Amino acid sequence: MRVWAISDLHVDHPPNWEWVRRLSQSDYREDVLIVAGDIGDDLNKIQAVLEALLQRFAQVTYVPGNHEMWVRREAFSDSLEKFHRILRLCDGLGVWTTPFLVGENHPHPVWIVPLFSWYIKPEEGEGSLFLPKPGEDPSLRMWADHYYVKWPFDGEDMTAAQYFLQLNQSAIRREYSHPIISFSHFLPRQELIFPENFDPREAEKRDRYPSFNFSRVAGCWQLDEQIRLLGSQLHVYGHQHRNRDRVIQGVRYISFCLGYPGERQNHHIHPEILEPLCIWDTRHGPITGTR
């Protein structure tokens, strides 16, 4: 049994839907697929994608991303109601949103632990991954979440990030008998925003949205605290549409996304992603050096 990972399927873009449809119906029949958020915001399409993936993989596990939390065409009172509707959908389909063990009697079993999360903006308190960017527009006018995500927490002593981190408590307190792969949609660490060979001048030249500062909406540090409390060996995440594979203080962080067709054409991510990334094999353990 192998464990594969992908994020940011964004099937509103027809080539991305086509990519899902073209995934082999026979190659992954015993395998597990991690989907680290951002299938899209249309509930019918989310269901159709999960069903298509369940036809191809033995098991699928998934956490919603920020696009799933958009309330713009369905009759949800807020994003939280939609979140719980998606969890019920997953339950009904047999998609894992809680920890599960893969390959129990194999040489290298592994626990898969989904972690819910949200980003903390710099003005929302401690834990933001914010880094100042010269010339940025702090209003986030060009960030669609700003218009479509509606939380019911206004005036309460709670942020969306706190709400989702609390949901992870029972998964974190459990005892795990084997290595753990955790995953989230959002970033758990600031360093992951940038590639290892980061050149600020080159980045500035290639920056198509100079006034947008991604670090305002990237993730939160508390997620990394949870990853470490859990004792995770490998953490998969999505959201930033840039691929990473890096070990930081003993934890391997992997981001492997499909992203937008334009990002593939512009080589921000690999132009020809043929399949999700294989990260574990229950016969051999972790897979390295695949990219």
Ligand SMILES: [Fe+2]
């Ligand atoms: Fe995202």
